Amino acid sequence: MMDIFEVGTGDGSIARIADEGGLRVGPQSAGAQPGPASYGLGGIEPTVTDANVLLGRLSPDRFLGGEMPLSVEAAERPSIRISRARSASARSKRRRAFSGSR
Secondary structure, X not given: OXXXXXXXXXXXXXXXXXXXXXXXXXXXXXXXXXXXXHHOOOOOOOEHHHHHHXXXXXXXXXXXXXXXXXXXXXXXXXXXXXXXXXXXXXXXXXXXXXXXXX
């Protein structure tokens, strides 16, 4: 069973791995400047926009009617970091479970 709580997030909301290992989104935001990493304006945190670019939900060539292209490569960098953090958290949980410590 998984509990999911959502209040509402914007596309600039930043994703992170919480101390207990779960994925958390917001309330921190990348804002318009520097914005999501996929904007290519210096953002380095993984955002909802970056996830949507990587999942193909946002077309890099059609964002804002094609006026602002998005970078898939830029979106991948912070996503790799959060993926590694999630994997490390899962390994730590397994170790604690098998060692009997909490």
